[in-house]
Amino acid sequence: MSNTEEKKLALTHLWVAFAAFALAAVMGLYQVVERSGFFGFLESREVYYASVSTHGVLMGFVLTTFFIMGFGYYVATSSLKLPVWNKSFAWAGFGVSLLGVVLAALPLLGGAASVLFTFYPPMKAHPLFYIGATLLVVGSWFWCVSMIVMYMQWKKANPGAPVPLAMFATTGNAMLWLWTSAGVAVEVLFQLIPWSLGWIDSIDPGLARTLFAWTLHPIVYFWLIPTYTAFYCLVPKQAGGYLFSDEMARAAFILLIVFSLPIGFHHLYMDPEQAHGWKILHAIGTFVVTLPTFVTGFTVIASLEIAGRLNGGKGLFGWIAALPWTNPMVLAIILGLLMLIFGGFGGLVNASYAMNAMVHNTAWVSGHFHLIFGGTTIIMYFGIAYYFWPILTGKPLHSPSLAITQLWSWFIGMIIMTTPWHILGLLGQPRRIDSVNYNNLLTLSWEPYEVTMIFGGLILLVSSGLLVYNLYKTQIGGESYQGEVEYAEPIHAPSDLPEYLNSFKVWNIIIAVFMLIAFGYPILQFFRMETFGSGAWGV
């Protein structure tokens, strides 16, 4: 099967993702320097908030969405051994998403959409920002359709056979994203766009926050699933071993998809518009969604242990030393898992109904988010990129040693930046401030941490540069490379797979019921009680 077109499709998506990443990384360093207050000439709140808004949109929405789409197309074609279904449709989705990014970038860079990537009303951005963000999501729905169609094509051609795990996870992610994006889509289409265009005078910010919370939690699992797909399906092979259990991996993906959806109210613990009972229900669900991560930790580490022992590692921990630490994907997972341990601990604090009050909306939250998203999730995107680039470009990786340096520097930079960030939160620093103006003794204690964070930001920017440089040099390299994606084999090939581990039918029904329970009344209540909308406010 010739897959030149598939390679081009995937590579184009991935380049948009990493171009957005590189630009956002530059902004990141500027922000950490500006907010420290040690460089007075740099201080400008207008530029700062335009930058933070753009940084968030680029990292959170553009890098992720385009990476997931590019990765998904190539996983689909290489794992199912099928051509990408209707390539013009796929390119059309790419075009719609890219148009959305360009439209949203105009007001963002011009300072007319400095509402941050959470865009909570009643602060209003330029309508183009909302329209652009909508188009980005609509384009990604094209990708969802492609993934589901290809999955069905394969199932039809191979009745009863287990869907390859990587594609099972990718299709699950496409379905998750359709469910996830519905909340923010309703908010944007029925509230924000008509209101920003002046067609309606006021909207209810409580309803808007509730709809946004629908999306806000599962979106992080949309971002995480490619990382977990690499954990299960690519890493064991790269490490020289086998996947410990195919069935448990499927169960973990299903749990992630089902339980990441009805739990968004942990973002609203401190909000007045939802009652205790609903918050506690979502809190319980939040702890259920730790299960697939516990299972993943076990299966993935067990797979690594098998690889380490096959490589000759002996003793209780000898297998760790015997892992191929110079393989970018293996190093990425080791560093990613380390950050997951720290970040997961922080997440348990946030998820805890009572403890959250101490850290809610403080710098702790930004630190947590950067560690678990910028750390665990994104470092695996790098690992995937280093593995995919030679396959997609047909050229060997420009410098494997530079890739190793880049991954280590990303890890070190992330630890140096996020540890003080967490401490600042415990010392009471609010998130999203452009400078420290508070006339209080407590705020003096923040200064050393602000300084440390600058070094972290600097290392991260250098690391970003190394990544993009290496990928670019690979692309323009002269030598040729022949290779295909190799998926890890499970120790026991899945057989007699029950239908519920090989299809999403029953799970979609369960999700619908869960969402009805978790969000039905909490949304309905806004139409049953007397509410007072808000007009539009500038920034």
Added chain:
Amino acid sequence: MHIDQLEKKWATLSLGIAGLFVAIILGSALFHGIHAPSNVETIDSARLHLSEEFAEDNLGLQRNPDGSVTVRLVAGRYGFYPKTLTLPAETNLTFRWVSLDVIHGVHIPMTNMSTMIVPGYVAQVKTVLRHTGDYPLLCNEYCGMGHAHMWSNIKVVSRSEWDKSNKSAGVSHE
């Protein structure tokens, strides 16, 4: 279908860990007097000055017959009103917050006083401040260009000291 024994054990153990966490969370939420703002009470943020409760004269501290104190505050870009507050320590406090414009959030570091202030809703938080001293009151939700300037300082004094300067029962305009 093949599930390894070790994996079954680990899955059971994970379920136990998550179950233990949920039990602790529920225990603290139900029995430790955790009062996250969840009162679901609406108010017209555009007409606060005409509302009985949040008209300017009624803001600040109100001593209740049972000895508890209600604190009414309005958040608006970029400040908290009234501008200064002296609160009693070791006292049941009920904070009632409203916004007159956009979404704000507020917390007093090192305490449980934390809430989002969403326009259109009254956010009510009950807590007890254990330690006397000067605390900042900080806006923690991005609310516009002046977000980092939205703060004030509050003083927490012992109950006896506070009683001395707040002799009369009823509304205090401190």
